[in-house]
Amino acid sequence: MKLQFWFEFASTYSYPAVMRIEKAAAARGVAVEWRPFLLGPLFHAQQGLKDSPFNVYPVKGAYMWRDLERVCEKHGLPFTRPHRFPQNGLNAARITLSLDQSQRGNFVKAVYQANFVHDRDISDPQILHAAARRAGVDPLEIMAALRSEEIKSQLRDETGFAADLGIFGAPTFITPDGEVFWGNDRLEDALDWAVHGTLRPGQTN
Amino acid sequence: MKLQFWFEFASTYSYPAVMRIEKAAAARGVAVEWRPFLLGPLFHAQQGLKDSPFNVYPVKGAYMWRDLERVCEKHGLPFTRPHRFPQNGLNAARITLSLDQSQRGNFVKAVYQANFVHDRDISDPQILHAAARRAGVDPLEIMAALRSEEIKSQLRDETGFAADLGIFGAPTFITPDGEVFWGNDRLEDALDWAVHGTLRPGQTN
Numbered sequence: 001m002k003l004q005f006w007f008e009f010a011s012t013y014s015y016p017a018v019m020r021i022e023k024a025a026a027a028r029g030v031a032v033e034w035r036p037f038l039l040g041p042l043f044h045a046q047q048g049l050k051d052s053p054f055n056v057y058p059v060k061g062a063y064m065w066r067d068l069e070r071v072c073e074k075h076g077l078p079f080t081r082p083h084r085f086p087q088n089g090l091n092a093a094r095i096t097l098s099l100d101q102s103q104r105g106n107f108v109k110a111v112y113q114a115n116f117v118h119d120r121d122i123s124d125p126q127i128l129h130a131a132a133r134r135a136g137v138d139p140l141e142i143m144a145a146l147r148s149e150e151i152k153s154q155l156r157d158e159t160g161f162a163a164d165l166g167i168f169g170a171p172t173f174i175t176p177d178g179e180v181f182w183g184n185d186r187l188e189d190a191l192d193w194a195v196h197g198t199l200r201p202g203q204t205n
Numbered sequence: 206m207k208l209q210f211w212f213e214f215a216s217t218y219s220y221p222a223v224m225r226i227e228k229a230a231a232a233r234g235v236a237v238e239w240r241p242f243l244l245g246p247l248f249h250a251q252q253g254l255k256d257s258p259f260n261v262y263p264v265k266g267a268y269m270w271r272d273l274e275r276v277c278e279k280h281g282l283p284f285t286r287p288h289r290f291p292q293n294g295l296n297a298a299r300i301t302l303s304l305d306q307s308q309r310g311n312f313v314k315a316v317y318q319a320n321f322v323h324d325r326d327i328s329d330p331q332i333l334h335a336a337a338r339r340a341g342v343d344p345l346e347i348m349a350a351l352r353s354e355e356i357k358s359q360l361r362d363e364t365g366f367a368a369d370l371g372i373f374g375a376p377t378f379i380t381p382d383g384e385v386f387w388g389n390d391r392l393e394d395a396l397d398w399a400v401h402g403t404l405r406p407g408q409t410n
Contacts, residue, residue: 046264059251059373063385070384074394074404168264179275182268185390189279199279 002031003194004174006162007108008039009089010052011170012068015116017184018108018171019077028191034104036093037162038155039170046168052086071184078117087115088123090155091146095128097154098145099137106135207236208399209379211367212313213244214294215257216375217273220321222389223313223376224282233396239309241298242367243360244375251373257291276389283322292320293328295360296351300333302359303350304342311340 005021007014025032043049054061065081072079092111096104110131114120120127125143132139145151162172166180173181173190177197181190189199210226212219230237248254259266270286277284297316301309315336319325325332330348337344350356367377371385378386378395382402386395394404 047262057252057373059371063371063373063387066385067387070394070398070404076405166264166268168262168268180268180271182272183390185388186272189275193275199275200281 001029001194002033002176003190004033004035006035006037006165006167006170006172006174008037008170009092009111009115009122010086011039012054012064012085012116013071013184014171015068015079015112016071016075016077017187018112020075020184021187022105024187024191028195030191030194032105034096034101034108035158035162036089036096036108036155037159037167037170038090038093041159042163042168045163055085080117080119082115082119084121087121090123091125091128092122092131093155094148094151095132095142095145097151097158098142098148103135103137107132107137110134206234206399207238207381208395209238209240211240211242211370211372211375211377211379213242213375214297214316214320214327215291216244217259217269217290217321218276218389219376220273220284220317221276221280221282222392223317225280225389225392227310229392229396233400235396235399237310239301239306239313240363240367241294241301241313241360242364242372242375243295243298246364247368247373250368260290285322285324287320287324289326292326295328296330296333297327297336298360299353299356300337300347300350302356302363303347303353308340308342312337312342315339 003025005017007018021032043053047053049056054064069079069081096108099107111122111128114127114131115122122128125146129139129143132142165174169182171182171184171187173186175181175190175194179190179193181193192199192201195201208230210222212223226237248258252258254261259269274284274286301313304312316327316333319332319336320327327333330351334344334348337347370379374387376387376389376392378391380386380395380399384395384398386398397404397406400406
């Protein structure tokens, strides 16, 4: 049983999802497939936006920051509001694509912590280098991903594939039977659906 | 202990919240303050929208309809996708404002069921008349609300007040200490916050 986990490194609500998904998935015997993509091109193509909706619509932004603070507190996750928003997650996404699935979780978590706990610039190769080291990945090997034409076009393909799946935000979870669940709030529902194919497993339908 | 419950009759995710809130609130000893408002003017003022974002951005709309179906199934709520969306909730909102708080729940539920279960036109005074009867409210008395200048201006004031509170969507819950929680997903969190002033009541902060 596998759940596709689509995330964008700039996305705020992806942070609690990234930190929570492994434990929640393991508890249900579900494997996580880490799928980085870029949300910017989708926001532009689908909604004509050139910036995060949280910046374009300040009333939504103000709510999101307070809500995120509460969500993190609820789950016992450290959180510092970053000075830069949204950050450029291009480099981090490329590096992630160059990693095996088994290596991705630790690297991705380290990058989200750099952004949402330590307020670092995650487009900076030095910060990504440090994240790789913390994740037990050989930094020298993966930094090549930043210059790889193959990875570059792979990320473009993944982003196009995300659009084809009906993705318009992050985090998004896709179950084996193709159900789309959007948002950190839907993590448990998506996992339950992956296992049972319904959200009412105890009921006869 | 009281939770303000701001809802718009056209709002899809307000339907499960309307059907769930009384039981969830009673379980925590919280009273519900029913506050109808109009979301259209806020969408226009805050985001420049002249229609529901679910119509303006089809990818979000397609997701919402499927998600709403799943949410309703999860909570055991009947659901039929209405032919009209969004409906005009102006008349229903005016009638609600003319009712005492103790009468509002039953009337509001009857109108949401007319919309999201029976696919009726909730701007139609006959449908509202029937909803009032089902809710045990004297229809003749409250239909006067549709022609009342006082109620008209009261609804305008409430909508302005919603904007001042930072509301940008429905349903929205406001706790006694002023925390804003947006979305049917946040109902339980809002109620817990109303009681404990935190989402981690078991923790010492």
